[in-house]
Amino acid sequence: MSADARPSLGPGLDERVEDRFGRGLVDESFADVGDPLADLPDDLLVEVADAVRDTAIRDVLARLDEELVALHEVKRRVREVAALLLVDRMRRKIGLDSEPPTLHMSFTGNPGTGKTTVAQRMGEVLHKLGYLRKGHVVSVSRDDLVGQYVGHTAPKTREVLKRAMGGVLFIDEAYHIYRVDNERDYGQETVEMLLQMMENDRADLVVIMAGYKDKIDRFFSDVPGLSSRIGHHIDFPDYSSDELAQIARLMLDRQQYRFTPEAEEAFADYLARRMRQPRFANGRSVRNALDRLRMRHANRLWDAIDHDDATLSKGDLVTITADDIHASRVFDFAHDPETS
Amino acid sequence: MRITQGTFSYLDDLTDEQIAAQVQYGIDNGWAPQVEFTDDPHPRNVYWHIWGLPMFDLQDAAAVVHEVKRCREANPDHYIRVTIYDASRGRQTTALQFIVNRPAHEPGFGLDRQETHDRVIRYTLRSYAAQAPHGSRYDGEGPIGG
Known part of the structure; x- marks a missing residue:
C-alpha cells in the first residue's frame, strides 16, 4: 500500500497486518477467487522460486547440515517440517486454506547430543518460514516454571510463556x-497451563521438551494428553567415535587451532578411552577436552619461553601436538576403568 | 459520549491485530508494555488499576494481546488501556498509551456551574457513570484484579 494513497496512521498501522501477524499473504490476483480448490484450474502454475528465495530456507538448512555432525534422522525431520511450511506458504498464496500444523516437539537423547543447538536452529527455521514471528529460544527448567507456594505457580508459568x-x-x-x-x-498446575497453551496458542509459540529418553517416556505416560499434543518426537542418538572426531575438528577449525597428524591419532585414542568412562557427555565432553587441550598447549608454550627464551612462530600458536593430548588423565592407568 | 484519550483516540477502536502491531512497535523499540483498567472515566483520573505486572523482556506482542483478552474477560464493562513505557531516559516515561476496551454504554459527563463571587463561574466535570459506587458502574460486576 503506497503512502500517497492515504495519510499515514502511524507506525504499525500502515502495514498490512495479515503479513506481520499471519502466515504469509494471499496473492492479490487470487484475492477474489471464491473457492480456489474448485475454481482454479489444476494446471495453474505457482511461483516456487520466489517463496524459496524469500525465506532463504536453503541457507539455513545448508548451515544446519554443515555445522551439525551426523544426526541424520534429526536433519531429515527438520527438513520435513521446513518442506511442509514452505508448501503451506505457496498454498496460501493462491488462496488455499491450510491449518497451521502442530509443531511442538520432544527431543530425547543423552547429554551433549545437540538438543539445545538443534532447538536454536529450529527457532531460526520456523522464523524464516513465517511460522514463528520472532524465532528466539527461551530455555527454562523446573525452577523457572514451578512456584514455591500456593498461588505462585500460575503467574510464574504465565510470565515465562509470555516471554x-x-x-x-x-x-x-x-x-x-x-x-x-x-x-x-x-x-501439576504448570503442566495444565502448558497443555492449555500448547492447544490454544499453537500459532504463538512452539514448545520443545528435552531430556533423557526413558524419563521423558515415563513423563508422557504419567501425563495423559501431553504426548498427543506433541507432533514430533525426535530421538538424538549418541555419536560414534568417528563423528566425535569430526566434531572436534569442526570446533578446532572454528577456534583456529590445528592438530598434528600424530595428535589426530592420539585424540582418536583419547576419545576411545574417554567414551568408556562414566559421565561421558558426547559433544560436550569433546568441547571440554578441547578446552583442556588448549590450556595444556598454552602451558607448554609458556614453559618453552621460560626455559629457552625461545621465540614462538605462528605455527606454535596454532598447533596442538600429541604430547598435549597424552598428558591427559584419561591415559593414566589408574583412571582407566578397564585396567584399574 | 465516547471517551477519547491517549494515542489514536480519534480513530476507530483498534482491532486485536492493530493492537498487536502497535505493541510490537513498542517492544521493538525496547519499551515495556503494561495493561491497566478502570471504571472511572474522568480525564483527571490518571492512576488506573494495573493488570498483572508490567511486561519487561517480551519479544512478541501476542503476549500483551493475550493479557488484554484476559483483562477483558474479567472486567468486560471497564475501560482498559495499554501503556507502553520508555525507560531510556532513566525513568519510566509513557511513550504510547491507548484504550483497548470500553463499556458498551458510556453515559458521558455533566457540567456543573458554581456561581461564586463577582459573577465568577467555576466549572466542574462530573461523570454520570461515576455516581454509582466503584464496581457497580456500567452495570458490570465488581472489578477483579489481575
Missing part, C-alpha cells in the same frame, strides 16, 4: 516439572 511467545520455549529435563509421587506438587 517465549513468538518463539520457542525449550524446557530442559521437562520430566522434573511434574512429580507423580507427590500429589501436592505445584508442577
